[in-house]
Amino acid sequence: MRAYEDWVIEAESKGKKLSEVILEDQMAELEQTEETLFERMNNNLKVMRGSVEAGLSGTRRSVSGLVGGDAAKVEEHRKKGNSLVGMEISGAIAKALAVAEINACMGKIVAAPTAGSCGVLPAVLLTVEEVCQSSDRDIILALFTAAGLGMVLTERASVSGAEGGCQAEIGSAAAMAAAAAVELAGGSPRQTADAAAIAMKSMLGLVCDPVGGLVEVPCVKRNATGATIALAAAEMALSGVRSAIPIDEVIDTMGRVGKQMPCALKETAQGGLAVTPTGRRIQADFL
Template sequence: MRAYEDWVIEAEARGVKISQVVCQNQMEELEQSEQALFQRMSKNLRVMRESVEAGLSGERRSLSGLVGGDAAKVEARWKKGESLTGGLMSSAIARALAVAEVNACMGKIVAAPTAGSCGVLPAVLLTVEKALEVVEHDLVLALFTAAGLGMIIAERASVSGAESGCQAEIGSAAAMAAAAAVELAGGSPSQTADAAAIAMKSMLGLVCDPVAGLVEVPCVKRNATGASIALVAAEMALSGVKSAIPIDEVIDTMGLIGKQMPCALKETAQGGLAVTPTGRRIQADFL
């Protein structure tokens, strides 16, 4: 079973980024050239950009009427200089909502690692891109860092809400985004691991309780909070704050918690917010 810490050791021994280790690993495993892998990842980045733009237009509404337009509201507020959290955080929140809204409206997104958590990674990456004036090549490389961590999470635990709750979806996405953000900001491979661990630890035990069984409430807004947690974790790691528990142990713990979590709290819409009076009313109205 692969371990992220092994990649950290290899990257630091070679004096390269985690993304370069992941890319080399995938070249060997998939028997594809670096150019071919970059082309595929560049396409993913392009779709991410398009989904952010589509969501920020404020024009889309989900079939249920529960989702749509919130990303545009957040963007309008921070562009007016009224943001409580500052432009960087507010723009990340808006972008995360945007992509998640596009998903809920049946638009095209990149599942990163899942459709339900699709807003976290693009929100963080594209926000850091603007803040630090990151070049396209480095942004694509950072996607390899995120993808590599996602593969390890899927192998050691799960990225499925139906199997391990929302901690496996939003929690994994936040960890992936935190690691990628650290790399973009010039952090070390070990700092990407610390950021990922801090982010995932902050979401352990998060249940999957979609109201009316739809990937809308509370899923869309959790993308925004996941993006925020990723940026907070990245900032701590870049400052030299370390995770007391290594990332691979955090991942294993998330998987164990998922096994201990009752089925009612794993995407069945039989527990949590889905069975509140309002949740039941929404389900009855929709059905």
Template sequence: MRACEDWVIEAETKGIKLSEVILQDQIQELEQTEQGLFQRMSANLMVMRESVEAGLIGKRRSLSGLVGGDAAKVEDRRKKGTSLVGDQISGAIAKALAVAEVNACMGKIVAAPTAGSCGVLPAVLFTVEETCKVSEHDLILALFTAAGLGMILTERASVSGAEGGCQAEIGSAAAMAAAAAVELAGGSPRQAADAAAIAMKSMLGLVCDPVGGLVEIPCVKRNATGAAIALAAAEMALSGVKSAIPIDEVIDTMGQIGKQMPCALKETAQGGLAVTPTGRRIQADFL
């Protein structure tokens, strides 16, 4: 079973980025060339960028009519300069909502790591891109960092809401995004791991309770909060704040919490917000 700590130690020993260690690991495991893997990841990045742009327009509506247009509202407020949380966080919120809305409206997205959590990683990546003026090459490398952490999350725990609750979807996405953000901002492999741990710890225990069984309420808005948490975790790690609990132990803990979580709170729409009076009414009215 992989451990993030092993990759961190290897990266630190060789004086290279975490993404470079992960890329070499995948070249050997998948028996593909570096160029081939880069091309595939570049294609993923392009889809992410297109889904952000499509969602920010705000014209899409889901079949239920429950989702669509919120990303454009946040983006409009940001452009007016009236954001309460500043341009970067406001922009990340808008981007995360945009991608999640595109998913709910049956548009093309990258599941990162799942469709329900697809807005977190692109929102964080493109926010850091705007802030730090990084290159396309660096963005693609950062995707390898996120993907590597995603593999560890899948092996040691789960990224499925049906298996581990929303902590396994939005929580994993936030951890992946936080690690990628730190690398993009010039942080060390250790800081990337700390950021992932801080982000994941902030999402432990989050239940999966989709109203009507759709990936719409509260899923879309959780993408936005996940992106904000990822950026907060990255900022702390880059400032030298460490995680007292190592990332691998945090991941293992998430997996254990998922096993202890009742089925009603794991994507069945039999608990949480799904069974509130309003949740039941929405299901009856729209589904």
């Protein structure tokens, strides 16, 4: 079974970025050139940028009417200088909401790792880009770091809400984003692992309880909170804070927790917020 720690050790021994080791691994496994893989990842980055822009316009609404326009509200509040948490964090919140809203409105997004968690990674990376003045190449490399962790998460646990709860979707996205953010900010391979572990630990046990069975409530807003958790985890790791539990053990734990969850809390809309009085009323409106 693939281990994230193996890549960390290899990157440290070779004095390379984690993304460079993951890219080399994928070139060999997929029998494709660096240029081909870079172009594919660059196309993903373009879609991410486009979904952020589309969501921040505030013009889209989901068919249900439950989702749309909130990203624009946060962005407007931020630009007025009224942010409680600072320009960077509020910007990440707005971007995460923007992408998740575009998904709910059937727009084009990158499932990273899933459609329901699509807002976390672009929000975090594009926020760090603004802070660090990163190049597109650096961002693309950071996406390989996130993708490598995504592969480990898929093999050792799950990224499916139906299988592991929302911890497997938003939790995985937050871990991937935290790792990518650390590399983009100049952190070490070990720090990317610590950031991912801290982010994932913070999301353990999160249930998947879509109101009305739609990937809208509470899914969209969880993208925003997932992005802030990822940035907090990256900040701690870059400061030298270590995770007491290694990332692969945290991932394995997430997988076990997912198996222990009852089906009612895994995307069935039979538990959690979906069965509150308001949740039931919303569902009834769709029938």
